[in-house]
Amino acid sequence: MSYEIIGISVLWIFLYGYLIVASIDFGAGFFAYYAKITKHDHIMNQLISRYLSPVWEVTNVFFVFFFVGVVGFFPEAAYYYGSALLVPASIAIILLAIRGSFYAFENYGSKQSSIYMFLYGATGLLIPASLSIALTLSEGGFIVEQNGVVSLQYLELFTSPYAWSVVFLAIVSVLYISAAFLTFYASRANDKPALNLVRKYALFWSVPTIIASLTTFIALSQHNERHFEAMLDLWWMFGLSVGFFMIAIWLIYEKKYFGIAFISVMLQFFFAFFGYGKGHLPYILDPYITISDGVTNDSMAIALIAAFIGGLLLLIPSLILLMKLFLFNADYVKGKRD
Amino acid sequence: MDTVLIARLITAMTLGFHIIFATIGVGVPLMISLAELIGIKKNDPHYLMLARRWTRGFVITVAIGVVTGTAIGLQLSLVWPNFMQVAGNVISLPLFMEVFAFFFEAIFLGMYLYTWDRFKKPITHWLLSLPVIIGGGFSAIFITTVNAFMNTPDGFTTEDGTFTAVNPIEAMLNPATPSKVFHVLSSAYLTCAALLAAIAAFMILKKKVTDQGVAYHKKALKLTLTVTFIFASVNLLSGDISAKFLANHQEEKLAAAEWHFETENNADLILFGWLDEDNEPAGEIRIPGALSFLAHSDFSSEVTGLEEFPENERPPLWIHYMFDLMVVIGMILAAIPLLYFIVTKIKNWNAHHKLMLSLIAVCGPLAFLAIEFGWILAEVGRQPWIIRGYMRVEEAATSSEYIGLMFFLFLGLYIVLGTLCVITLRKMFRNNPAEEELEKQYPTIEKGDIE
Numbered sequence: 001m002s003y004e005i006i007g008i009s010v011l012w013i014f015l016y017g018y019l020i021v022a023s024i025d026f027g028a029g030f031f032a033y034y035a036k037i038t039k040h041d042h043i044m045n046q047l048i049s050r051y052l053s054p055v056w057e058v059t060n061v062f063f064v065f066f067f068v069g070v071v072g073f074f075p076e077a078a079y080y081y082g083s084a085l086l087v088p089a090s091i092a093i094i095l096l097a098i099r100g101s102f103y104a105f106e107n108y109g110s111k112q113s114s115i116y117m118f119l120y121g122a123t124g125l126l127i128p129a130s131l132s133i134a135l136t137l138s139e140g141g142f143i144v145e146q147n148g149v150v151s152l153q154y155l156e157l158f159t160s161p162y163a164w165s166v167v168f169l170a171i172v173s174v175l176y177i178s179a180a181f182l183t184f185y186a187s188r189a190n191d192k193p194a195l196n197l198v199r200k201y202a203l204f205w206s207v208p209t210i211i212a213s214l215t216t217f218i219a220l221s222q223h224n225e226r227h228f229e230a231m232l233d234l235w236w237m238f239g240l241s242v243g244f245f246m247i248a249i250w251l252i253y254e255k256k257y258f259g260i261a262f263i264s265v266m267l268q269f270f271f272a273f274f275g276y277g278k279g280h281l282p283y284i285l286d287p288y289i290t291i292s293d294g295v296t297n298d299s300m301a302i303a304l305i306a307a308f309i310g311g312l313l314l315l316i317p318s319l320i321l322l323m324k325l326f327l328f329n330a331d332y333v334k335g336k337r338d
Numbered sequence: 339m340d341t342v343l344i345a346r347l348i349t350a351m352t353l354g355f356h357i358i359f360a361t362i363g364v365g366v367p368l369m370i371s372l373a374e375l376i377g378i379k380k381n382d383p384h385y386l387m388l389a390r391r392w393t394r395g396f397v398i399t400v401a402i403g404v405v406t407g408t409a410i411g412l413q414l415s416l417v418w419p420n421f422m423q424v425a426g427n428v429i430s431l432p433l434f435m436e437v438f439a440f441f442f443e444a445i446f447l448g449m450y451l452y453t454w455d456r457f458k459k460p461i462t463h464w465l466l467s468l469p470v471i472i473g474g475g476f477s478a479i480f481i482t483t484v485n486a487f488m489n490t491p492d493g494f495t496t497e498d499g500t501f502t503a504v505n506p507i508e509a510m511l512n513p514a515t516p517s518k519v520f521h522v523l524s525s526a527y528l529t530c531a532a533l534l535a536a537i538a539a540f541m542i543l544k545k546k547v548t549d550q551g552v553a554y555h556k557k558a559l560k561l562t563l564t565v566t567f568i569f570a571s572v573n574l575l576s577g578d579i580s581a582k583f584l585a586n587h588q589e590e591k592l593a594a595a596e597w598h599f600e601t602e603n604n605a606d607l608i609l610f611g612w613l614d615e616d617n618e619p620a621g622e623i624r625i626p627g628a629l630s631f632l633a634h635s636d637f638s639s640e641v642t643g644l645e646e647f648p649e650n651e652r653p654p655l656w657i658h659y660m661f662d663l664m665v666v667i668g669m670i671l672a673a674i675p676l677l678y679f680i681v682t683k684i685k686n687w688n689a690h691h692k693l694m695l696s697l698i699a700v701c702g703p704l705a706f707l708a709i710e711f712g713w714i715l716a717e718v719g720r721q722p723w724i725i726r727g728y729m730r731v732e733e734a735a736t737s738s739e740y741i742g743l744m745f746f747l748f749l750g751l752y753i754v755l756g757t758l759c760v761i762t763l764r765k766m767f768r769n770n771p772a773e774e775e776l777e778k779q780y781p782t783i784e785k786g787d788i789e
Contacts, residue, residue: 072433078422087738091747101402299505303506304434318469
């Protein structure tokens, strides 16, 4: 396998990892705020903060890992995306900064500030929307290079049905993934009231998620026919995705095997995300960067892959330890230890 | 509007803000770990409480360190896209490894925070602090190699403006790396020890504390000042090594910092002073031959002057003030803890006299100022280059017209974060003094019992 394929696969896996862990985090922030204004906060907040507190920092690293990796494997991408994304990415940075630091202010510092809670919940929906713009741009047509100046076509972007459907898909998926995870977590904690609440959320948000997936698919066929055709050739991946979606919803509806239900949600997004990504190739930015001409030199690619393997040998045991101590520790999840 | 200037200002502002929290992120875990270890070994609740309270404040600063670190990571590509396109081929390995080190630190910090009373043996919990120290230290090391590369690029050849035949390891281990890493680490540990010493001194100064509280803060003071003194000494050594490195590899930076214009043997060291209309130093203190000694450990050695460099490749001369301020503070930070320990040894002298405590309290902010000055010296001293000898700053910056707007957006963000950080930390500690918490956590403790 060539270096660029290894590189893009590694990055895509990390982006997928971010998609899952960040969705749980972003959605939880929104649900926590929603529970507060609907006066259900006493049911929800313990559960959410018990999961989030030890991992919020880890979530952020997945994202940093992805963009540092992109620049490392594909320095050309740094030039195009860096030039075009100055404004939207700066806004995303600010939203991330508000969210991350306010979480700490709220949870470790002063207790119970409604403003922090609101900002935490609101940024949880705005960040996925702003980050999804980068994926929209990669389809081409929004970034233009003229006389050596790379610029973003804001008017095209804001009037594009495809861009809006991606934003909508990002937001509803976040809420759906998060609710599915919290359902599983509440069942582990044996917390019946919370389970009832988040189970309803999961069932509710599954409907717009599957609708948005379809509309995005259709909008893509209008925007980038090449990519759409490539995805049709990968029909089986999307078929598996829909299959796992139905398994997840059925299990949640039947109130059983919530763990398997969440794994099905993960697999649903896994196949959709990798099908989308595989269909995108060979372009990283249509039509300016393909993975073969944008890739870094061989010696750096080898060094990055070596560093990646070394890093994983360190991280995987650490992550397993983290999960054993918090996620899969029955006493901790039930709140018997602080 | 000068986009290059604004690009520089945005980066300077973000980094200037970030390094305060990054320094805390590297140094404070070491202090927390030391306090917890002493507490476990001596079975002394005071030290255990120190570790807990330091950790609680630390989390707030880590949060700001993480978000501003994310900001600078993305800004590298947003503000300097041309730089990343070219240099990304050479520096992505250390950037990548830095993220790994940070990842490692983040995982174990979460565990450390939430497992205080979960293990049968307290030492198990203490062990979790080690990966936090290691992760923080290594992320500093890796990111410093990137900066070192920009000062003394190595490990590649160039072909039509792109870097080819890249050896990433050689690029990381470029000539500037050892001295920079040594100086960055020693000053981070020094600064955090000085910060915590300043807090302890300030608390004793306030005098409102009960006996119980005073015993606690005095122990904190002794521990932190010991570490301050050790790292201040190490830091002077690492600073000297850095100066000798500049004399050999980055002569124009040392020459500009020292207002050393003509190449000569037995060069004088210039302290303080200002530049008159003819760009000649005035009001300065001259130490004969000291610059030669500083540069090559030999009073008669030759030191290259600024005249050897073309005018458009010289750093600005105002970095001299940064150099002076940094060095003077570095010496103060060694002298004051030393004074404290001398005073404690002299009979009938009070080491907790108001004056002594005030001096210690000033050391904390001074140490952070020295970090900022030293960093400005290092960065502005490599102007006009972004990659010294290969790419000038104006070739690297974005051409986007929105860059000015982004400056104010980020300025606003840092003002909000900085203010809320101070408010949150004050609330956290003011309403919950150490003595109350000690009694709550260790009900068996008797007032004034533990000395």
